[in-house]
Amino acid sequence: MTEIEKIIVKFLNKEANHSELEKLEELLQNDEGMHVFNSFVKTQYLSTLSMTEYDLNNAKESIKSRLRKSERAKKINIYKRMSVAASVVLVLGMASYLLYNTSMVNRPVGKQQPHLIVTGTDKAILTLENGDEVALVKGKKFQTGKVSSNGEELVYVDKERSDAIVGEQSYNFLTIPRGGQFFVKLSDGTEVWLNSETKLKYPVVFKDGMTREVELLYGEAYFKVSPSTAHKGAAFHVLTKSQEIDVLGTEFNVRAYNNDQIMATTLVEGKIRIKRGKIIETLKPNQQAKINHNSDNIDIGEIDVSQEISWINGLFFFNEKPLEEIMIVLSRWYDTEVVFENAKQKYFVFTGILERTESVDDILELIGATSEGQLQFEINDKTIIIK
Structure with missing residues (x-):
């Protein structure tokens, strides 16, 4: 060089x-x-x-x-190095960067109340098999005979060390509110990262010889599944409201929010089969399956998985995304409402990679810096108004 x-x-x-x-x-x-x-x-x-x-x-x-x-x-460093597989990609939201520290960045964002809209953090609600609910937050420990938490993750006792299951299988629920994220390690060793506004149902302990089955009731989750070879050949299934995923030891992301028209399943490593009614499709690494709730089809396409799983690395990855979609993502993480006073602003396209640890004010300022004056943001209590 x-x-x-x-x-x-x-x-x-x-x-x-x-x-x-x-x-x-x-x-x-x-x-x-x-x-x-x-x-x-x-x-x-x-x-x-x-x-x-x-x-x-x-x-x-x-x-x-x-x-x-x-x-x-x-x-204000809005970039970081992110490792994807064996390569390291230098992340640059160039348009934002080259405009930063110019007169455009000094343009006021509007009324700002950062103390009301806060950055997301590790938090969740654990619903136990008896119906009791436990708030999991940083700095608060929780422990029973089968599960423990330090406030940042939830870990279940390995099923080999747990008592034999008698009678019906018992389930826990983990609910991630808006403005939250959490990690859980299931009793079979499967690791799951849960994004904001997500709910997962799973057994406290998986039964020997039976299919390991969990249900993503809504939201987004990244799974790193313990292989069937470590569990006497027991398969692992992920159920959602529109599909069933048959897993054979792999890593993949599922996005299935209630208010999203399209559900997306992205394979990072391994192999999965997706079932929707009588339709069955097999995914290869770096492929994504999309299901429109108004259609019975499963559409398969190639994808840059680093974009889809950027959230587990603490990043927002927006590649030519319309502002309407971007604000849906931001509203979940910052637990805020969004109002478009001018409907045309929904179609403004932005490309950039931003850190989820940034304040909402900084994120809006950086997006606005690329708009050449087209976007005006105002924050009123916990509502972002776009003019």
Whole structure:
């Protein structure tokens, strides 16, 4: 990597010092230099996200703006490195980045009350077999003879160490509210990550020799299933309101929210069979099955799984998503309502990768920075108003 390429990388990561910014500004004074800058960024970064060409003039203005400042503004790092399989992808929401620290970012977001809309966190409601409910939150421990929690995860006793099941199988429910997420390790060793506004039903202990079966009543869950070879060949099934998933030791994501028209099942590793009525389809890794509730078909397509499972890595991954879909995702995580005063704003398209730990104000500011003045956000109590 040449010296100028190193400086470009440092600029994109907001790490370039004053002298390095001067060199970069000098580079952009002629067409050849602009071509070098443009080609390097597009080749090394934008191609990974299939993003469109950014506005180079904004990059120039950003450099000049930073050179004029005697003190660096507080950094807001909206990117992180995310490992997907064996590769590491440098995540860049380029449009947001190149506009940040320009006059557009200084545009007010509107009335802000960040103390009312808070970032999501680990929390859940555990419903025991006798109907009792336990609130699971950070800093609060819970333990019985079969399950324990430190407030951030729920772990069931390995079935080999539990008492033999007598009579009917007993079930627990784990409910994740809006603004929450949680992790549970079932008695067979299967690991499940649950997203906001999700409910899972599962046995306290799986019976030997019987199919291991859980039910995703609604919401989104990522499963890392303990293989059948470790359980005397017992298969693992995931039921939803519209399909049955037959699992053979694998990792996959299921998104089945009540108010979503389409349910999506994405395979990361292994093999699964999806059944909807008499229709049966088998998924390969990096494929997604979509089921429209108004149709009996199962549509299979290739997909970048890193986008679909970004939430378990603490990220929002939006690739040319309309604002209406984006706000549904954000409303679940930040437990807020959304109002579009101008229906046309629902179709504004945004691409970027943002951290779920960011405040809702920062997320809205970064989305707004790419809209060239098209979007105006206002926060009123726990409602986001888009004008």
